[in-house]
Amino acid sequence: MKYYSIFILFGFFIFFNSFKEEKTSPPNVIYILTDDLGYGDLSCYGQKKLSTPNIDRLANEGLLFTNHYSGNTVCSPSRAVLMTGQDPGHVHCRGNMPDEKMGALDSTMVTLPRLFKNAGYTTGAFGKWGLGITSNEGEENPLTHSFDHFTGWKSQMIAHTYYPSSIVRDGKEISLDSGTYVHDFIMEDAFNFIRESVKENKPFFCYIPTAIPHAAMHAPKELHEKWRKKLPQFDDKIGRYGAGPGEICPPVQNPIAGFGAMMEHLDDQIGELLSLLTQMGIADNTLVMFSSDNGSHHEGGHDPEYWDSNGPLRGHKRDMYEGGLRAPFLARWPNVIEQGTTSDFPSAFWDILPTIADIIDQEKPLQTNGISFYPTLKGESRQEEHNYLYWEFRQGKHQFVKGKAIRLGDWKAVVNYPNSSNEQSQPGEIELYDLSNDLGEEHNVADQHPGLVQQIKSMLSSYE
Structure with a gap:
């Protein structure tokens, strides 16, 4: 019993010191x-x-x-x-x-x-x-x-x-x-x-x-x-x-x-x-x-x-x-x-x-x-x-917004802003892509999901 206890204590000592070494390295x-x-x-x-x-x-x-x-x-x-x-x-x-x-x-x-x-x-x-x-x-x-x-x-x-x-x-x-x-x-x-x-x-x-x-x-x-x-x-x-x-x-x-x-x-x-x-x-x-x-x-x-x-x-x-x-x-x-x-x-x-x-x-x-x-x-x-990922890109002398994007699950929304050299331009229409089957963003399905588009529009507005 004495040797068994010593063995346990020795094992604990090794474990503690290896743990300590890991924490200090x-x-x-x-x-x-x-x-x-x-x-x-x-x-x-x-x-x-x-x-x-x-x-x-x-x-x-x-x-x-x-x-x-x-x-x-x-x-x-x-x-x-x-x-x-x-x-x-x-x-x-x-x-x-x-x-x-x-x-x-x-x-x-x-x-x-x-x-x-x-x-x-x-x-x-x-x-x-x-x-x-x-x-x-x-x-x-x-x-x-x-x-x-x-x-x-x-x-x-x-x-x-x-x-x-x-x-x-x-x-x-x-x-x-x-x-x-x-x-x-x-x-x-x-x-x-x-x-x-x-x-x-x-x-x-x-x-x-x-x-x-x-x-x-x-x-x-x-x-x-x-x-x-x-x-x-x-x-x-x-x-x-x-x-x-x-x-x-x-x-x-x-x-x-x-x-x-x-x-x-x-x-x-x-x-x-x-x-x-x-x-x-x-x-x-x-x-x-x-x-x-x-x-x-x-x-x-x-x-x-x-x-x-x-x-x-x-x-x-x-x-x-x-x-x-x-x-x-x-x-x-x-x-x-x-x-x-x-x-x-x-x-x-x-x-x-x-x-x-x-x-x-x-x-x-x-x-x-x-x-x-x-x-x-x-x-x-x-x-x-x-919950989602958000990006916006600004460009030009006065840093006009050029584009915004949101990824919400497999949905990707893109909004492009028309070129404007002298004033802030208004955003274009929201484009919506399903990345699960359209990684190349070739098929804009915004018209098919008006509720989701409205949700994304509200999310985008919080970054104005």
């Missing part, structure tokens, strides 16, 4: 945000003309979401939604604006990086901020919002080129040698941040908002030449894009090949990232997430029709249809997420903040109206669901 978190990557641009989502084997590993070794949505149909408001956890009807930024008027974050909010800092994490952001001039002091600067480190473009406009004249590192603008492919410079800083965080034995949040595959189709020369040989039929095409005052955005011969080269390069770097996590001994306790800020684009000579960038979805960037809003979303966390799983749970960017709060044991910030999908990551059946 919070996961590292890496969030990779691509720019204008379409729902169909990854081979794990059906892309046939290029292969993304390393990005596909995130799906094969983790969870692939089929019903995940970006924060908006353009860059800045989508990023504001991600950082604040507020849906597009509540977030302060509803559309892209010139750099000098960009909607900076509210420094009094518990935004995503501040949530991590409150939990004792070291934090870094590497890439395109999209919420102000990163060398300015105050609320435009990522460092103001609890990022310990930032390396990236000075502004959203300058991020149209991968050969800028300068870069911003921790609030200071640094001149670059001519011909520096800035994406690689930024990624190396991100990898070094991970290395240093592990050496310091600190949990980290690494946010990588890469500009690939947005704007100018700039890719490393060797890869671009490789893809030009694959796609010589497009060699007569020249891609052009602007990059803001004083910046040069070199034209691209065969931007179709440029896109393929950009995607291969990014995929290679995701492979390097996963190898680094293994080398540092942190792969099992690191949550890696991968998504896109909105649907595919037509800019810089990119041809989303050739690449079938949005797969079965209708529309592209700046549209309120699924092709402008639905985003790829992958999550890999070997200690928690079952390998090779898929979820059709409808989720969106405003859910990331409460999900992270749940994961790192922090209070859900007051401003967010998102929900935690941590149960879905863990494969649990209990999962709170949205």
Whole structure:
């Protein structure tokens, strides 16, 4: 009996200490945000003309979401939604604006990086901020919002080129040698941040908002030449894009090949990232997430029709249809997420903040109206669901409403506003689609469901 009691006590001691160790070993978190990557641009989502084997590993070794949505149909408001956890009807930024008027974050909010800092994490952001001039002091600067480190473009406009004249590192603008492919410079800083965080034995949040595959189709020369040989039929095409005052955005011969080269390069770097996590001994306790800020684009000579960038979805960037809003979303966390799983749970960017709060044991910030999908990551059946998802997109000098959308169960409602250059235009008719059998939003069935249309009209009016 004496030995039996000792055995029980010893077993309890082991259990308690392993539980304690688990509770004191919070996961590292890496969030990779691509720019204008379409729902169909990854081979794990059906892309046939290029292969993304390393990005596909995130799906094969983790969870692939089929019903995940970006924060908006353009860059800045989508990023504001991600950082604040507020849906597009509540977030302060509803559309892209010139750099000098960009909607900076509210420094009094518990935004995503501040949530991590409150939990004792070291934090870094590497890439395109999209919420102000990163060398300015105050609320435009990522460092103001609890990022310990930032390396990236000075502004959203300058991020149209991968050969800028300068870069911003921790609030200071640094001149670059001519011909520096800035994406690689930024990624190396991100990898070094991970290395240093592990050496310091600190949990980290690494946010990588890469500009690939947005704007100018700039890719490393060797890869671009490789893809030009694959796609010589497009060699007569020249891609052009602007990059803001004083910046040069070199034209691209065969931007179709440029896109393929950009995607291969990014995929290679995701492979390097996963190898680094293994080398540092942190792969099992690191949550890696991968998504896109909105649907595919037509800019810089990119041809989303050739690449079938949005797969079965209708529309592209700046549209309120699924092709402008639905985003790829992958999550890999070997200690928690079952390998090779898929979820059709409808989720969106405003859910990331409460999900992270749940994961790192922090209070859900007051401003967010998102929900935690941590149960879905863990494969649990209990999962709170949205009553509906809402988006609105504003554009122009005075930020006129250009479109609104609601997803209510399998129903998707879209309202487009006619172009108006000098006054607020009135909304068009509500379009209604049944996504359960019309994913491409080809058949407007609003006339067949007048009661539902009236309900949606009332819901939309609450956001006026």
